[in-house]
Amino acid sequence: MFDIDKWQEIFSTIQKNKLRTFLTGFSVAWGIFMLIVLLGSGKGLENGIHSNFDADAANSIWIFPGQTSIPYKGIQPGKYVRFTNEDYERLKREIKNLERISSRYDIRGNDLISYKNEYGSFGINTIHPDMEFIENSFPIKGRFINNIDIEKSRKVAVIGDLVDEALFKNGKSPIGEYIKIKGIPFKVVGVYSENSNNDGERRRVYIPISTAQMIFDGGNRVNNIALSVKDMTLDESKQFEEKLKASFAANHNFDKEDDRAIFIRNNQENIKEFQNAFQGIRLFIWVIGIGTIIAGIVGVSNIMIIVVKERTKEIGIRKAIGATPWSIVSSILQESILITSFAGYIGLVLGVALMEIIAKNVPADSMMFKNPEIDMSVAISATILLIISGTFAGYIPARRAAKIKPVVALRDE
Amino acid sequence: MYRLFRNNSLYSIINLFMIELKGLHKSYITGNNKLHVLKGLDLIIEQGELVSVMGSSGSGKSTLLNVLGILDSYDEGYYKLNNTLMSNLTEKKAAHYRNNMIGFVFQSFNLISFKNAMENVALPLYYQGVSRKKRNQIALEYLDRMGLKEWADHMPNELSGGQMQRVAIARSMISKPKVILADEPTGALDSTTSLEVMDLFREINSSGITIIIVTHEKDISEKTDRIIYLKDGIIESEFISPRKVSETVGAYRN
Numbered sequence: 001m002f003d004i005d006k007w008q009e010i011f012s013t014i015q016k017n018k019l020r021t022f023l024t025g026f027s028v029a030w031g032i033f034m035l036i037v038l039l040g041s042g043k044g045l046e047n048g049i050h051s052n053f054d055a056d057a058a059n060s061i062w063i064f065p066g067q068t069s070i071p072y073k074g075i076q077p078g079k080y081v082r083f084t085n086e087d088y089e090r091l092k093r094e095i096k097n098l099e100r101i102s103s104r105y106d107i108r109g110n111d112l113i114s115y116k117n118e119y120g121s122f123g124i125n126t127i128h129p130d131m132e133f134i135e136n137s138f139p140i141k142g143r144f145i146n147n148i149d150i151e152k153s154r155k156v157a158v159i160g161d162l163v164d165e166a167l168f169k170n171g172k173s174p175i176g177e178y179i180k181i182k183g184i185p186f187k188v189v190g191v192y193s194e195n196s197n198n199d200g201e202r203r204r205v206y207i208p209i210s211t212a213q214m215i216f217d218g219g220n221r222v223n224n225i226a227l228s229v230k231d232m233t234l235d236e237s238k239q240f241e242e243k244l245k246a247s248f249a250a251n252h253n254f255d256k257e258d259d260r261a262i263f264i265r266n267n268q269e270n271i272k273e274f275q276n277a278f279q280g281i282r283l284f285i286w287v288i289g290i291g292t293i294i295a296g297i298v299g300v301s302n303i304m305i306i307v308v309k310e311r312t313k314e315i316g317i318r319k320a321i322g323a324t325p326w327s328i329v330s331s332i333l334q335e336s337i338l339i340t341s342f343a344g345y346i347g348l349v350l351g352v353a354l355m356e357i358i359a360k361n362v363p364a365d366s367m368m369f370k371n372p373e374i375d376m377s378v379a380i381s382a383t384i385l386l387i388i389s390g391t392f393a394g395y396i397p398a399r400r401a402a403k404i405k406p407v408v409a410l411r412d413e
Numbered sequence: 414m415y416r417l418f419r420n421n422s423l424y425s426i427i428n429l430f431m432i433e434l435k436g437l438h439k440s441y442i443t444g445n446n447k448l449h450v451l452k453g454l455d456l457i458i459e460q461g462e463l464v465s466v467m468g469s470s471g472s473g474k475s476t477l478l479n480v481l482g483i484l485d486s487y488d489e490g491y492y493k494l495n496n497t498l499m500s501n502l503t504e505k506k507a508a509h510y511r512n513n514m515i516g517f518v519f520q521s522f523n524l525i526s527f528k529n530a531m532e533n534v535a536l537p538l539y540y541q542g543v544s545r546k547k548r549n550q551i552a553l554e555y556l557d558r559m560g561l562k563e564w565a566d567h568m569p570n571e572l573s574g575g576q577m578q579r580v581a582i583a584r585s586m587i588s589k590p591k592v593i594l595a596d597e598p599t600g601a602l603d604s605t606t607s608l609e610v611m612d613l614f615r616e617i618n619s620s621g622i623t624i625i626i627v628t629h630e631k632d633i634s635e636k637t638d639r640i641i642y643l644k645d646g647i648i649e650s651e652f653i654s655p656r657k658v659s660e661t662v663g664a665y666r667n
Contacts, residue, residue: 005545016527317523320484322512322540322588325504403504406484410523 010335020310024303024336025343028386031296032344035289035382036351036374042285044359044372046278059099059232060134062265063225063244069260072253081252081261083222085213088128091227094247101227102128105209105218107182113205115167115179122163123204124181126212134226135194137206142175142190145208149189153210157186160202161193181207184215237268289382296386301393304336308397315401316409325402332398333391340390344383351379431592431623432458432481436490439476450476452646453490458625460591463618465626465634465654468643474627475596477643481625482515482594483507495591512540516585516622520597522577524569530556530580531565537588548587555583559613575606582613586622593617595626599633611636 014021065081088103095101105126113122131137132144140161149156157179159167168174178185186207194201212218232240241264249256308315315328355372362369401409439451450473458464468474479485480492483499492499494514502510516537517523524533531552538548556562559579569577578598585593595614599607611633618624626637634640638657642649653661 005539005542008545009539012532013527313523314525317525318536318540319508320482320511320517320523321537321584322508324508324540327540407479410484410519 006331006334010331010338013331013335014339020303020307021339024300024307024339024390025346027296027299027303028340028343028383028390029347029350031292031299031386032347032379032383033351033354034292036348036379037354038285038289038292039378040351040355040358040372040374041369042281043374044355044362044369046281047373048370049274049278059230059237060226060228060267061237061241061244062267063227063248064263064265065223066260066263068254068258070255070258072255072258075253079254081248081254083225085220085222087248087251088222088225090247090251091225095227095229097230097232099228099230100130100133101225102131102134103209103222103225104131105212105216105221106223107212107216107218109182113163113167113179113181115174115177118167118169120163120166122160122166123200124212125204125206126209126218127206128209131206131226132192134228135201137192137194137201137204139190140193141173142188144190144192145206149208150210153214154208155184155186155211155215156189156208157181158190158192158206159188160204161191162199162202163205164191166203179205181205182216232268234269234272237266241266293382293385297389297393300336300340300386300390304390304394305397307336308332308394308401312401312404312409316404316406319402319406320410328402329395329398332394332401336390336394337387340387341383344386348379348383429459430457430493431460431462431495432456432625433493433496434490437480437487437492438489439473439480439485439487450646451480451487454646454648456641456648458623460623461618461621462639463615463624463626463637464639464641465628465637466641466643467628467631467634468649469629472643473646474643478594478596478625478627481592482517483511508540512537512588514591516588516590516593518578518581518585518593518595518598520600522569522574522581522601524577524580524584526569529566529568530561530572530576533569533580534583534587537584541588551587552583555587556580559583573606574602575609578602578606578610579613582610582617586617590622592623592625595624597628598626599628599630607633608636 063083065083068075068077068079068081071077083103085103088101092098092101107124107126111121111124113120113124125131127145128150129145129147132139137144137158137160139158141164142158144158145156148154159174159179164174167179168177174188174191177188179188180186192206209222213220229237229240244264245262246256248254248262249258252261254261311332315323318328319325352374355374358369359372434454434456437451437454437456438449440447440449442448454477466474466477476485480487481494483494483502487500494510497510499510511517524530525536528536531549534555535545535548535552538551539545543551553562553565556565559582561576561579561583564572564576564580569580572580578601582593582598585595593614598614599610602610607630614624614626615636624637626633628634635654635656638654640652640654642651
């Protein structure tokens with residue numbers, strides 16, 4: 001297969017037919033280039049918009065108490081529903097597919113937090129250890145709140161990386177240091193970060209709920225409960241919501257039809273909507289991408305057919321001189337493979353380069369466009385597809401041309 | 414045939430046949446019509462002959478040349494080239510014979526437009542697997558013999574008709590064929606150039622290569638040794654050309 005002389009012959013043919021080579025190459029390079037720009041931009045758009053949302057677990061469900069609005073069993077509307085630790089324990093017992101659960105007690109009053117002479121106002125979240133996975137607040141230094149902290153009501157805190165920046169100047173490690181929350185010292189055991197554009201998500205201080213209830217006179221009060229359940233479809237998730245409401249209605253004496261007694265925020269529903277929108281965008285991009293590829297294939301095929309037609313006479317001459325049909329077919333094919341591969345590679349490189357330039361020049365906190373990654377395997381398979389179709393498109397007319405009797409090929413003037 | 418029997422042995426007679434046709438038929442089918450072009454040709458051409466084939470258009474002379482050049486197949490009879498039967502050849506085999514046994518010269522030169530004169534001449538050797546350097550060197554030698562050495566790197570469109578035909582002749586000779594088949598080689602040339610080309614053919618012929626020229630010009634055919642007239646697909650008549658006669662007579666006189 002590898003015959004230097006044959007390649008030299010092919011190169012000299014390519015060199016002397018620059019326009020034809022350029023046209024074939026251009027349609028391939030353009031197809032690949034467009035596909036990459038399209039896929040990359042789509043991904044960038046998706047990443048950009050995605051970063052606007054909380055980085056909370058996609059399947060999290062949040063339950064907040066409210067005020068009854070329907071009379072129930074002789075109780076007038078307007079009763080405040082109060083959650084307690086018992087609700088937390090009950091949900092933990094009752095829900096079969098429970099993945100994570102955490103309750104939270106809101107500390108009243110100001111949320112000023114200090115370290116030595118540095119002050120700042122940050123959100124104080126009192127939580128169970130599972131909150132790490134519901135909020136997707138993963139420690140980048142030290143550890144998260146754990147079960148022993150809860151059991152022993154330890155005065156420990158995990159702070160967001162922006163809190164770390166604000167309170168601990170000159171790059172001092174906060175681990176093991178004491179910060180003061182309402183004047184009470186808490187030992188910092190970890191720093192977390194979140195993959196989110198929303199700074200609020202990274203300006204929080206987590207402390208164990210048991211400690212907060214004990215120190216800040218919470219008793220067994222709980223202000224909200226967050227949980228996540230394993231793999232549910234949207235329908236199952238809605239049914240689950242109903243069941244949850246019924247369970248609270250039974251335990252807190254309110255009508256389960258009362259939609260003001262408790263509030264349930266189901267992230268899965270919200271996210272599903274956006275996912276549907278993204279799926280639409282993705283589908284749209286693929287349709288255009290496939291369209292581009294098909295246009296490329298048609299372009300390459302057209303050019304190959306014309307090239308072979310244009311070369312019919314040359315093929316006739318070569319045959320009269322003693323070329324075998326296979327030597328003709330193989331040289332046309334090798335030529336087309338060479339051109340399409342090279343052009344495909346150029347398109348690939350240019351497309352990736354453009355996306356890199358765009359990625360570098362988009363501001364880091366852009367809300368619309370972020371990390372326009374390209375799925376390389378898709379790009380490479382598209383290139384290979386174009387090469388194969390170009391080859392195939394060239395093969396059929398080349399085979400026919402090689403079969404034509406030289407007389408016929410030489411006849412046309 | 415009488416000429417052949419003057420030779421010494423049967424063995425040598427058989428050996429001397431370069432081209433042997435017997436009862437050759439060829440028809441073309443276009444749609445529902447069948448066009449019977451060659452209607453039973455018998456022809457023997459010896460090695461080293463310079464033959465011209467004449468005939469009006471439609472007489473079958475081009476078809477004959479295509480069959481002789483293994484560019485086209487035939488229906489009936491047989492065709493032996495250098496004592497080898499040319500029938501039912503695979504494309505590969507046919508290509509091999511064309512490459513090794515036959516050189517072609519066409520009316521429209523049929524040079525490859527994007528190759529220079531030297532590369533065009535060298536092309537048959539490419540299909541014989543001769544290395545680039547060597548075949549270009551040989552091509553230069555042949556161009557030199559044609560007096561075209563300094564035109565070696567010119568493209569065909571930079572050459573005159575006579576020059577192009579000489580390049581084509583060099584190309585037909587480079588693979589050292591047994592037979593050169595020329596289809597109206599002077600058809601696109603003016604009369605002076607035509608005569609030059611014919612002189613060239615005579616010179617090549619004197620080195621022992623059999624040459625068959627299809628033409629409709631009488632003065633061209635008279636430059637050959639033997640003239641075959643085709644009419645309606647059969648050989649109408651056959652002459653030793655006046656030139657050859659006078660040459661032979663002259664030889665006997667001396």
